[in-house]
Amino acid sequence: MDLIRDVLDKKLVDREDCPMGRVDGLVMQLGEHSQPRITHIEIGGQTLWMRLHPVFARLAVKLGRAWGPKRDGSVRIPWSRVITTGKQVKLDVEAKETGAIDWEIWIARHIIERIPGGGEEEEE
Amino acid sequence: MKKFMQIALGIVTSVGGFLEIGSVTTAAQAGATFGYKLLWAVLLGTICLIFLVEMSGRFSAVSKHTIVDATRERFGFPFFAIVLVGMVLVAFMVLVAELGGIGLSLQILTGLGFPWWAVPVSFVVWLLMWKGTFDLIENGVSLLGLVTICFVVAAVKLHPDWHAAAGGLLPSLEGDQKAKYGFIAVSILGASISPYLMYFYSSGAIEDKWDVSYIPINRVIAVFGMSFGGFLSMAVLITAALALKPYGIDIEKFEQAALLMTTALPKWGFFLFAVSMLFACLGAALEISLAISYFFAQGFGWNWSENLTPSKDSRFCLTYTIIILIAAVPLVFGIDPIKVTMISMALTAATLPLAIVPFLFLMNDPIYLGEHRNGWISNSVVAIIILISFVLAVISIPLQIIGG
Amino acid sequence: MEINVELLLGTKVRDVDGEEVGRIEEFRVERDDKSCVVEAYLIGASAVIQRLSAWTLVRPIERLLNTRKIYTVYRIPWEDMDLSDPTHPRLRTAKRDLRHAK
Numbered sequence: 001m002d003l004i005r006d007v008l009d010k011k012l013v014d015r016e017d018c019p020m021g022r023v024d025g026l027v028m029q030l031g032e033h034s035q036p037r038i039t040h041i042e043i044g045g046q047t048l049w050m051r052l053h054p055v056f057a058r059l060a061v062k063l064g065r066a067w068g069p070k071r072d073g074s075v076r077i078p079w080s081r082v083i084t085t086g087k088q089v090k091l092d093v094e095a096k097e098t099g100a101i102d103w104e105i106w107i108a109r110h111i112i113e114r115i116p117g118g119g120e121e122e123e124e
Numbered sequence: 125m126k127k128f129m130q131i132a133l134g135i136v137t138s139v140g141g142f143l144e145i146g147s148v149t150t151a152a153q154a155g156a157t158f159g160y161k162l163l164w165a166v167l168l169g170t171i172c173l174i175f176l177v178e179m180s181g182r183f184s185a186v187s188k189h190t191i192v193d194a195t196r197e198r199f200g201f202p203f204f205a206i207v208l209v210g211m212v213l214v215a216f217m218v219l220v221a222e223l224g225g226i227g228l229s230l231q232i233l234t235g236l237g238f239p240w241w242a243v244p245v246s247f248v249v250w251l252l253m254w255k256g257t258f259d260l261i262e263n264g265v266s267l268l269g270l271v272t273i274c275f276v277v278a279a280v281k282l283h284p285d286w287h288a289a290a291g292g293l294l295p296s297l298e299g300d301q302k303a304k305y306g307f308i309a310v311s312i313l314g315a316s317i318s319p320y321l322m323y324f325y326s327s328g329a330i331e332d333k334w335d336v337s338y339i340p341i342n343r344v345i346a347v348f349g350m351s352f353g354g355f356l357s358m359a360v361l362i363t364a365a366l367a368l369k370p371y372g373i374d375i376e377k378f379e380q381a382a383l384l385m386t387t388a389l390p391k392w393g394f395f396l397f398a399v400s401m402l403f404a405c406l407g408a409a410l411e412i413s414l415a416i417s418y419f420f421a422q423g424f425g426w427n428w429s430e431n432l433t434p435s436k437d438s439r440f441c442l443t444y445t446i447i448i449l450i451a452a453v454p455l456v457f458g459i460d461p462i463k464v465t466m467i468s469m470a471l472t473a474a475t476l477p478l479a480i481v482p483f484l485f486l487m488n489d490p491i492y493l494g495e496h497r498n499g500w501i502s503n504s505v506v507a508i509i510i511l512i513s514f515v516l517a518v519i520s521i522p523l524q525i526i527g528g
Numbered sequence: 529m530e531i532n533v534e535l536l537l538g539t540k541v542r543d544v545d546g547e548e549v550g551r552i553e554e555f556r557v558e559r560d561d562k563s564c565v566v567e568a569y570l571i572g573a574s575a576v577i578q579r580l581s582a583w584t585l586v587r588p589i590e591r592l593l594n595t596r597k598i599y600t601v602y603r604i605p606w607e608d609m610d611l612s613d614p615t616h617p618r619l620r621t622a623k624r625d626l627r628h629a630k
Contacts, residue, residue: 003555007580008534009197011425020427026533035606038564051201051534080562107437117255118434198580489581
């Protein structure tokens, strides 16, 4: 398998096929004489914006601390939770419990649901 | 019967996406200044768009991914960020122009200046997105946009020399006013080959849950829908050539464009022009708002769908809320939507390579498309479009400065 | 030591003599039920073609230009890559000893 082509930036879904963002980063563990292992998938603005420039990552961290769910750093999910890869990456987790959709939930509760028509209604 | 209805609605929707303030303004300017001589630009833009739209629909129907999804996944986030900035900035300017177009139409109908309409119009656009479904936006507003057929009626009533008009379908080099000719040609192509249409169409295929069985329908919609839209643009150009050029009327203001209808339809022309532009710009404003929000949501992996209640895709809804809000601001301060239109058309042309070059790679990706990837004809057409887009990218800004 | 893979992407690699070899463009990994280990690194501009799944575009152009190969890509086994300084990866072998990847 090719990591960049087949995993990085792919859509992530949980065990119920609920979307939980994209693979923004991958953590590799290096040992002195051991084969490098991919240990975690990272999801989050800090990891994502770091790929452009550290300045953007620092801004993302500042925004995350000042506003929103006040999450410190990106979400890390152990590679052992990966069920399948392919057109998307399926994880053996529940999206809400990972923190990956904290921003989605926070914006829904604090902004969207306060606007008439934004809350829980019958879906079309 | 169901598939027939889908084709019919798809064609209507395609018309709504094609005809908007950019295509009407540029076509009207072309006709008013150069007669039939720029019909070839409308034809070329239409042909390019047919191919691009067909490919966008095919890509999403087969891969179950949108073009934005695939751009991020194949090219990585840093490249995606460049495309995001380029496409969103230009699309935002077009959104300002479309909201302004709705405001100008209401100005013609009511006499109240368009800055006063900026906030109510933006609110209505937002409300339709907030409460509406994809079907309502795609089909409902587009059906209203069928009133633009009045442009065809006007063109026919003015008894054009069809032979002379046919001559305009072949490119010619203008004698004098070369810079202006070049600028309007570039603007027509920028108005026709709008990347936001590709992104919207691709997302729409996912919203409508297209699969491989929709490939033939997609082809019919792309060909007939875009052709119909191009045909309407040509009707605007021909009408302007007959109604405005003989009197030397150059279109600097929106109200002048309304005159192109009054010669053929003295009683109803002004009203029909305003109503046509109102619905055409409304459809376009909704499509562009959705396209920009789709771009963010799909690129960053958020939930998205116009069919979900807002709390289920909160970041997607917050995005279109913010962009519509910000788009109203320049209009409140009285910035001329026509000027914004012309600049945004030139910038669209300048940023085309950013959208089309990655698209060529995606349409040849065997992992996404399998046996449905591009053949040599489609690839050749995309290669020609890329060439055109690079030429436009180089000349559009200088022409904007000299001839705009 | 932990490294973010996406930050290694595009980093220049030099061989044991300091000669520039290319940039890291892909990580070939072996996956089983619970783990994922890096088998090799792909270095060279043409590894990008692999990543973009663009061979269906490139091969017809090669045939048109009547060239056998217009690309270079090296497959570096994991044990031959020294990532102790992730910003300056180095090979443990010389460039002249490398073979082109298939």
